[in-house]
Amino acid sequence: MGKKMAEEKLTPRNENYSEWYNQVVLKADLADYAPVRGCMVVKPYGWAIWENMQKELDRRFKETGHVNAAFPMLIPKSFFEKEKEHVEGFAPELAVVTVGGGQVLDEPLVIRPTSETVIGYMYSKWIKSYRDLPVLINQWANVVRWEMRTRLFLRTLEFYWQEGHTAHSSAEEAQEETIRMLNVYADFAINEAAVPVIRGVKSETEKFAGAVNTYSIEAMMGDTKALQAGTSHNLGQNFAKAFDIKYLDQNNTQQYCWTTSWGLSTRFIGAIIMTHGDDNGLILPPRLAPYQIVIVPIYKNDAERSSVMEAVEKVQKQLIQFRVKLDDRTEVTPGFKFNEWELRGVPLRLEIGPKDVEKGSVMAARRDIPGKAGKSILLQENLAPQVQAMLDTIQASMLQRATDFRDANIHNANTYDELKEIIQNGWAESWWCGSADCEAKIKEETKATTRCMPFDQPKTEKGKCVYCGAEAVKKIYFSKAY
Amino acid sequence: MGKKMAEEKLTPRNENYSEWYNQVVLKADLADYAPVRGCMVVKPYGWAIWENMQKELDRRFKETGHVNAAFPMLIPKSFFEKEKEHVEGFAPELAVVTVGGGQVLDEPLVIRPTSETVIGYMYSKWIKSYRDLPVLINQWANVVRWEMRTRLFLRTLEFYWQEGHTAHSSAEEAQEETIRMLNVYADFAINEAAVPVIRGVKSETEKFAGAVNTYSIEAMMGDTKALQAGTSHNLGQNFAKAFDIKYLDQNNTQQYCWTTSWGLSTRFIGAIIMTHGDDNGLILPPRLAPYQIVIVPIYKNDAERSSVMEAVEKVQKQLIQFRVKLDDRTEVTPGFKFNEWELRGVPLRLEIGPKDVEKGSVMAARRDIPGKAGKSILLQENLAPQVQAMLDTIQASMLQRATDFRDANIHNANTYDELKEIIQNGWAESWWCGSADCEAKIKEETKATTRCMPFDQPKTEKGKCVYCGAEAVKKIYFSKAY
């Protein structure tokens, strides 16, 4: 299952970034193409990353008072027509079931592209009084959007995600929830995935179909393109009105709820790959890596083997709190194993050979610093804290490196010419008048889209729109994006 | 959200078992009907049971060497025609996507009813050599089968399950895997869910479409009907040949793999409800209950309230290793809370009132023994081990009670008249000649189906088929079933 793949070199990133990405996904055994166009198989190694992500996200959702549930995948087509903007946004992307049990269905059913509609319908049945609020539900689910141009993890017909759907008794509370969950995503991205995302609000054009406001976390990939890594939507009363989600308030008056929704998907795995990867392959953050450590025994003959394996066993026993892979294959060389586990992004490699047996040492090799510079000698005695410290250092330095890279590639663009130059290889931060027209023209002429208006804005300063020169009060990022 | 429901009494089981079941599911807030016929919404309380089941099953899968992955939901329709028996079994139940992105599709896509076909296709790409074997993959997924008569959890168009799919280099190893996973299911059912299942092999008629042999765990519900609670299939080389899953063996010869599949679904939640529930509602086994303990404070005035809540807080702190719900609502009475949490099946209720504050005590009420007989006084001091012991006792006595009930309702049927009598209220254990004809006649005439031939068979004894009188070497269970 892909064992021979590590032998061939990857296409270097600066030669063809897109090709490099595809090769990493396939050769690191993260995912494969399914028989249906645009669908993917997430292989065990890729799915283990997702499971680690799920654990960390789910913990945060529960700590902020949310519970999980499961809503159905099949939604009556008519539901999509109830919210005007929602239908316009999603109608072109729907997969439609027209036959069930050998019969043509009276009403076609849609496979959920997102679940605001069916959840709105259920909430309208469940919510009666202010005492029922807030409702704070999340679901882990698969969804289908009929995309034309697909890439493994980044854009697939079916993908996996979580979608939170909440209902509140005031606009303020809904807004607080929207920002709370955006912050949960940012905290997860930064502290678990070492992906230094920027929080901000999307433009009207780029917001979710049916939302009042969409907030996003935006990440910079290794080729400086942007990737929207998670979104949190304040839906106002739009879906409450479309689906009749009402409650009796404390004065016995019927009110519409205020709702939110927020999602993060397997797309984020693409963000991890492209934030950290190098020409040797994947580099996984220790906190999410399926294997944090790979142990490679090194020996030349049976006598060496037996003493080395004895040491390996002792080392393994000390490291039970970590996710450890022992690569004891005999049919491939240590060098082959080094390449393979580098390609697959294991953060820390421990080599144990006859000299280590003699000296009570272990050779440690950091994935994030290739070659000799990343090597150091640890002691077998009391190994766990040394390894923990090293994994913490790797996690921190991956975040630092990605942050430095991001900051080095965001530039102020004061003129449209500057903007055009900057977005060739980075993000342009510019004053923008807020007009969808300027945004559309820039997109048409440069292929750069607006990413978000960061929370961190100049306090009093104003400026001129980078495109039309009109007065502007907000800065926004322009860049090419996935 | 259902808070008022506990006020109305349930229909007693002996009056209308089916109605009792539906009421429990809805009133205990486990699930609700979705807008699409036959689909369900699993509500947070129901989903929490499933999450606890997932944790226990997933742990066992990983301990037996399996890894998780995710295969696509959409499968080309033609895949179902590759295995002759499989297509016959599943063709009538398929949901078919014919439109995607506004276009009629060249080839219709089926929403997976089970994934042998698409996984077989992928395995044929991945498996090259004996070194790649065994492949031991599981997935947690939703599937759709177009059922005509549906019941929440028991039979729904969309349901949730896990499906394991393994490939091996010998028939023996595949058979071992099939039995290993059946035993995992039995161990889970008995020791986590307190559902005393019987392991056995299905008849040819009742086996999975495309399998060589299907093994099942069969459970007896509170109305003595059977419920197939999990299945493990030895697929032989049927799917390997249909999907060309081949490997080079150690002699460099191409061989077809031997494959297995095994699944357990949200249907099992129905088995828990109907194995343990009583006329007051759900009784959940402590090891899977979302809340193992509910604490109900009892007070008449503010002064009492403050001392009671102080004691409650101390008790809560002692019980952090358990899943505890503190019901501190002020708008409903303690009596209302007792009924509600009984209905919702929380295994242990702890009441703390002014007298308990005085005496340093806690009143414990076991859900499995209603009324005074289930009440006892615990000490606040060193509470955790007392509670643990009580939960263990509840778990064990739920299993014992269900086992006794099952054994009391299985009877030997030596004649067809006896069989007809027994299956009115129990399972008949009978000699059966193995003919599908006899099986079909019995089903037609009595509505009883064969459940399984239990592993535990008479060693040398032989008998006469309960229907045709021909010589028989196997005993089998006949019963009405869900």
Ligand SMILES: [Zn+2]
């Ligand atoms: Zn402008």
Ligand SMILES: [Zn+2]
């Ligand atoms: Zn017979």
